[in-house]
Amino acid sequence: MISKWCLADNEGFCFDVHEDLATLPDYGGVYLFVTAGGDGEKPLFAGYCDNFRAAINDGHPRWADGLEMGMNQIHVLAMSYDHYRDKFTREFVARYRPPLN
Numbered sequence: 001m002i003s004k005w006c007l008a009d010n011e012g013f014c015f016d017v018h019e020d021l022a023t024l025p026d027y028g029g030v031y032l033f034v035t036a037g038g039d040g041e042k043p044l045f046a047g048y049c050d051n052f053r054a055a056i057n058d059g060h061p062r063w064a065d066g067l068e069m070g071m072n073q074i075h076v077l078a079m080s081y082d083h084y085r086d087k088f089t090r091e092f093v094a095r096y097r098p099p100l101n
Contacts, residue, residue: 001016002014002015002016005043005092005096007088008091008095013088014077015030015076016075017074018073019073019074021074024053024074025078026052028048028049028050028051028052028055028080029048029080030047030076030079030085030088031047031048031052031074031076032045032074033045033100034072034073035071037070041073043096043098044062044069044071045062045066046092046093046098046101047089052074052076056074062100069099
């Protein structure tokens with residue numbers, strides 16, 4: 001499944017959607033904790049890492065908060081360089097204001 005998120009310039013980015021930690025890839029980029037349902041998708045947290053599988057698990061500092069707020073999906077976007085990951089995450093947080101950031 002794919003989910004599209006846009007930044008301020010309305011450029012769309014297609015994220016892979018995961019509902020199970022076991023399906024997370026072992027490369028890095030930007031990730032979102034998302035609650036998805038009848039009201040659409042709401043980002044709860046945005047971050048970036050070098051390896052999704054290693055960074056996103058029940059030991060993540062925002063994991064329990066995300067579950068408590070209804071997180072049921074993790075969206076991931078492959079992105080190679082920290083500079084771009086950081087820039088994207090800052091712009092995403094400014095636009096969507098995820099409550100856990």
